[in-house]
Amino acid sequence: MQPTITSYLDRLSMTMRISADRWLQAHPDELQTMLRFPLGWVDETGASYDRPAGKRIRPLLLLLCAEAAGGSSEHALPAAAAVELLHNFSLVHDDIQDDSDIRHGRPTVWRIWGKANAINAGDGLFAFAYAVLSEMIEVGVPAGVAGTVWQIFNATNLELIRGQYLDMRFETQSDVATSDYLSMIAGKSAALIAACAQMGALLGGADTQRADSFYEFGLHLGLAFQIRDDILGIWGDPALTGKSAATDILSRKKSLPILYGLERDARLKSLYQSETMTPEVVAEVMQLLDRLGASDYAKAQEELYVERAMDALSRANPVGAAAILLDTLTQQLLGRSA
Amino acid sequence: MQPTITSYLDRLSMTMRISADRWLQAHPDELQTMLRFPLGWVDETGASYDRPAGKRIRPLLLLLCAEAAGGSSEHALPAAAAVELLHNFSLVHDDIQDDSDIRHGRPTVWRIWGKANAINAGDGLFAFAYAVLSEMIEVGVPAGVAGTVWQIFNATNLELIRGQYLDMRFETQSDVATSDYLSMIAGKSAALIAACAQMGALLGGADTQRADSFYEFGLHLGLAFQIRDDILGIWGDPALTGKSAATDILSRKKSLPILYGLERDARLKSLYQSETMTPEVVAEVMQLLDRLGASDYAKAQEELYVERAMDALSRANPVGAAAILLDTLTQQLLGRSA
Numbered sequence: 001m002q003p004t005i006t007s008y009l010d011r012l013s014m015t016m017r018i019s020a021d022r023w024l025q026a027h028p029d030e031l032q033t034m035l036r037f038p039l040g041w042v043d044e045t046g047a048s049y050d051r052p053a054g055k056r057i058r059p060l061l062l063l064l065c066a067e068a069a070g071g072s073s074e075h076a077l078p079a080a081a082a083v084e085l086l087h088n089f090s091l092v093h094d095d096i097q098d099d100s101d102i103r104h105g106r107p108t109v110w111r112i113w114g115k116a117n118a119i120n121a122g123d124g125l126f127a128f129a130y131a132v133l134s135e136m137i138e139v140g141v142p143a144g145v146a147g148t149v150w151q152i153f154n155a156t157n158l159e160l161i162r163g164q165y166l167d168m169r170f171e172t173q174s175d176v177a178t179s180d181y182l183s184m185i186a187g188k189s190a191a192l193i194a195a196c197a198q199m200g201a202l203l204g205g206a207d208t209q210r211a212d213s214f215y216e217f218g219l220h221l222g223l224a225f226q227i228r229d230d231i232l233g234i235w236g237d238p239a240l241t242g243k244s245a246a247t248d249i250l251s252r253k254k255s256l257p258i259l260y261g262l263e264r265d266a267r268l269k270s271l272y273q274s275e276t277m278t279p280e281v282v283a284e285v286m287q288l289l290d291r292l293g294a295s296d297y298a299k300a301q302e303e304l305y306v307e308r309a310m311d312a313l314s315r316a317n318p319v320g321a322a323a324i325l326l327d328t329l330t331q332q333l334l335g336r337s338a
Numbered sequence: 339m340q341p342t343i344t345s346y347l348d349r350l351s352m353t354m355r356i357s358a359d360r361w362l363q364a365h366p367d368e369l370q371t372m373l374r375f376p377l378g379w380v381d382e383t384g385a386s387y388d389r390p391a392g393k394r395i396r397p398l399l400l401l402l403c404a405e406a407a408g409g410s411s412e413h414a415l416p417a418a419a420a421v422e423l424l425h426n427f428s429l430v431h432d433d434i435q436d437d438s439d440i441r442h443g444r445p446t447v448w449r450i451w452g453k454a455n456a457i458n459a460g461d462g463l464f465a466f467a468y469a470v471l472s473e474m475i476e477v478g479v480p481a482g483v484a485g486t487v488w489q490i491f492n493a494t495n496l497e498l499i500r501g502q503y504l505d506m507r508f509e510t511q512s513d514v515a516t517s518d519y520l521s522m523i524a525g526k527s528a529a530l531i532a533a534c535a536q537m538g539a540l541l542g543g544a545d546t547q548r549a550d551s552f553y554e555f556g557l558h559l560g561l562a563f564q565i566r567d568d569i570l571g572i573w574g575d576p577a578l579t580g581k582s583a584a585t586d587i588l589s590r591k592k593s594l595p596i597l598y599g600l601e602r603d604a605r606l607k608s609l610y611q612s613e614t615m616t617p618e619v620v621a622e623v624m625q626l627l628d629r630l631g632a633s634d635y636a637k638a639q640e641e642l643y644v645e646r647a648m649d650a651l652s653r654a655n656p657v658g659a660a661a662i663l664l665d666t667l668t669q670q671l672l673g674r675s676a
Binding site: 023024026027028030031034093096097098115116117119120122123124126127128130131134137143146147150151153154155157158159160161162164165166168169 | 361362364365366368369372431434435436453454455457458460461462464465466468469472475481484485488489491492493495496497498499500502503504506507
């Protein structure tokens with residue numbers, strides 16, 4: 001039977017649930033609910049819910065890279081589960097930091113259980129991520145590879161902390177250069193995607209050099225992915241994104257096209273800083289962005305990273321059925337309108 | 339030269355600082371300050387401060403157990419640094435959760451940089467702890483031992499999450515049994531101390547069974563340590579503890595002697611739940627606790643755990659100069675009046 005995206009995701013789910021039963025067994029019911037809720041396994045009462053939260057792109061990428069490197073995804077399942085848990089940990093804490101009420105169409109953890117519990121639940125998912133990662137040593141990953149993967153996971157986490165710090169600082173900082181922004185999203189969005197590709201490749205038996213090509217593929221894919229997000233946040237079709245038109249302008253987000261404009265136009269800067277975001281202001285901001293060519297700039301940047309990602313991927317020389325799925329996944333991520 | 343407590347602490351400091359320079363090098367200055375500040379290395383402007391925060395009992399215990407098991411503390415330094423970082427991570431998040439303003443005589447991280455940054459700084463210390471732990475594989479710890487230590491570290495972190503959850507829940511729960519309380523402090527206070535003794539022993543070359551005796555020693559030491567804290571929080575001498583007399587009663591803390599009383603006396607319960615804590619109420623609470631023998635109960639519990647700790651330690655058969663220092667440390671911890 002040919003593997004499908006669904007078959008990978010099903011095995012991932014099973015791995016995560018078995019690990020949860022193992023590592024969280026001593027936890028009181030309510031605490032277990034706090035940890036399982038953001039994963040989409042239970043509702044807030046602890047009753048079964050079973051609609052996995054999010055697209056699970058990261059673990060999928062990791063599993064596909066392991067097979068595309070020529071190995072089996074068996075060895076990669078613990079790491080895949082770990083990156084998904086890590087991603088969810090960061091969302092739980094993000095939502096507290098940003099005061100966000102809704103995540104994946106459901107109330108956020110802190111909205112249900114309060115901020116103190118949500119901090120602890122996030123910490124719990126972080127600890128759980130590491131616990132699951134350590135299962136590598138039980139499924140037969142060679143000690144040397146397991147050690148390298150562990151070190152990459154560590155360095156990636158510290159990169160995420162850097163990205164998150166910059167993201168929060170930029171919110172109140174008046175002058176943010178597009179180069180600062182790219183450095184921030186390299187940490188916050190791209191580092192984990194890059195690490196997924198690299199760890200997957202190593203767990204699939206790639207040597208360091210080939211794994212580095214996978215890493216570069218992931219890094220540039222992650223950057224392109226974030227820039228696509230930024231483009232959709234301004235010019236996305238509300239009917240497809242499910243968000244208001246120009247949603248990022250309404251929330252004064254400093255995304256790449258905006259920063260490009262702010263660097264170049266004083267009127268835009270004063271609009272963005274001082275005015276209330278009435279429909280008229282939003283319209284004028286959109287006009288200014290168009291005149292400055294912010295959309296073309298962002299699209300060119302996206303294309304640049306897509307090209308680099310594709311170059312790196314071809315150097316990585318992915319093989320087998322997973323290579324085709326990897327290509328499908330990449331096209332889906334980059335071509336998306338939502 | 340005979341090793342001294344100071345010589346261990348100096349080597350620990352050096353390990354931590356070298357690791358910080360390595361793992362945090364990409365972090366912006368302000369973020370580095372947020373991570374180094376709670377360790378007592380810098381002040382809030384980033385200028386050198388150099389008064390290590392806290393007593394660093396946990397890493398010390400880990401290093402001593404490694405040598406007392408017959409090994410060298412070289413192999414144990416990364417794990418020792420990791421537990422100290424982990425402890426500090428938990429304090430940074432604790433202070434947010436408890437709205438605490440002061441820690442080790444200085445403002446808490448969230449008081450200086452706000453809660454969103456403090457959540458991220460705590461996460462950073464957590465990630466940093468794991469990064470330093472992974473240095474085990476570079477200093478020559480055999481892969482099998484490193485894997486076991488990693489798994490213990492993981493399980494301990496998940497225990498800490500459980501303890502923290504219970505601690506927060508008990509604050510608002512009206513009926514907390516002394517047995518629930520002991521389960522909570524086993525997670526929150528004793529689990530990490532137990533893991534320190536166990537990981538130290540394993541890194542010092544102990545076999546599983548002997549390491550388990552070290553674990554039991556640490557677990558009961560940790561429980562006795564916490565109960566001593568509880569006793570000092572009510573009957574401690576303000577001149578020695580540096581806190582107000584009956585400080586835990588003023589803050590309505592549900593410590594072991596209090597819970598013992600609450601289980602037994604309705605008047606105490608109503609005083610604790612409804613009245614404002616005037617000096618008269620505090621005096622009546624103290625009187626009731628005395629009449630109920632809460633102090634004797636707590637002291638008997640403390641003694642029980644001390645005995646169990648000492649039994650386990652003698653089964654662990656510590657050797658060499660470290661065995662003597664381990665004994666000194668234990669006596670200091672248990673005999674303390676502050």
